Amino acid sequence: MTVANPTILKRLNNNHKILISIIKLIKDLAFILYPNYCRSCGLILDNTNEIICFECRLQLPFTDFHELSDNPVERLFYGRIPLFSATAMFRFRKEGSIQVILHSLKYHNDPKIGVVLGRQYGLILREEPRFNTCTMILPVPLHPQRERKRGYNQSLKFAEGLSQSMGIPVYSDILVKQIKTETQTRKSAFKRWENVKTVFSLLSSERLANQHVLLVDDVITTGSTLESCAQLLMNESNCSISIASIALAGHSF
Template identity: 40%
Template sequence: MLAALFADFVGLIFPQVCLACSEALTRGEDHICTACRAQLPYTDYHKLPEAANPIARRFWGKVPVTHALSYLRFLRHGRVQHLLHQLKYQGQRDVGQVLGRWYGTELTQQGLNQEFDLIVPVPLHPRKLAKRGFNQSDCFAEGLSASLQVPWDAAALCRTEHTSSQTQKNRTQRWQNVATVFEVANKASVVGKHVLVVDDVLTTGATLEACVAVLLAAGCRQVSIATIACAEQ
């Protein structure tokens, strides 16, 4: 009782704000207010057959992806872009964890928690990791792991080269930029498993395609992908 009263008092003096709209949160709201959560642009691709999934189509003829999943639609200057900016550049790791938990709950309701053996985040190069201090994909993986009850391993994949930003590149340039920069650190950790590779945003899919290729070459039974958001093409 006293702890709850103290928390309410602290909240009045130093109110937590929604990381999507910056309005004050009320009791029970988890980093994102109820209004913003209701208005987030959900894809619901996990409810579609793969043949009707526009994310899955981006990988057709390139690498075999069992499930292609993305929680939200990325819209410029929208709530999702703001949330991802908070996550990547403002150090708000809770954004990735919360969205991972929420999405993991939805995937579990669809029975997908029974499909995956391991969650693997797309790695940053050690130089970029040292500069940023954390990998935003790790945060998403951690949240998904908690809801799906599937282990995650930040060290399963490693990035061997420090590449330039993908932001201004077309699909061919993005693929050339990442085609040979990923390696499986410990093949025994992935052999025979259905691995879910996770990242923050899917654009052309070049980065995830490169990760899927090396995981399958290392002996994964199946590979699926999931991202916080996907950009329209």
């Protein structure tokens, strides 16, 4: 029987402790560089929570609209566009937690918020008969200049999360926003500027044939953006359309 040399054992033990300290240091450093904090209350999160802490999640204003036909989102579009189903994940109220979270998504270079919320909502929608027949996801495009400045389209990030959980593809190259300039050579520079318009366009609309499209936006207020997009989809193809957004704002419900 060999007896371990106590000096070697002690050295191994010390090496192990040094290794653990180094790993801890790297973790702490990574945390400083990429902090995992609650986007609602600012508390540091442990590894079991993503984006929002457990306490804040309990307070979030979930709507459960996905379960209800004739819900406030669907009512908003009555008489404007025929929809298969429509929902919003949260109610948006000024000064509320969703405003704080969406502000970070849009202005604090934090695209992960969109992906995580989409992933969570996708788990719910894939079990919901009103939404689980969707075959593709199209995000509402951003103005190209704004997307360049922000670095990402927040609606596409939400769509990517939904896609991961629902198991259906997301396409950001079918519904696009283009800048169209009318040729007005004799008009003044200001008048020409006035004639620069951004419009939604469909590229390769044949891909929409017989599809059930889930049209996705970040916040619904008047619904006019989604209405323009849905109108375009309906005019150019025979797809059916549903809508999902992160939040519904400005309505009493």
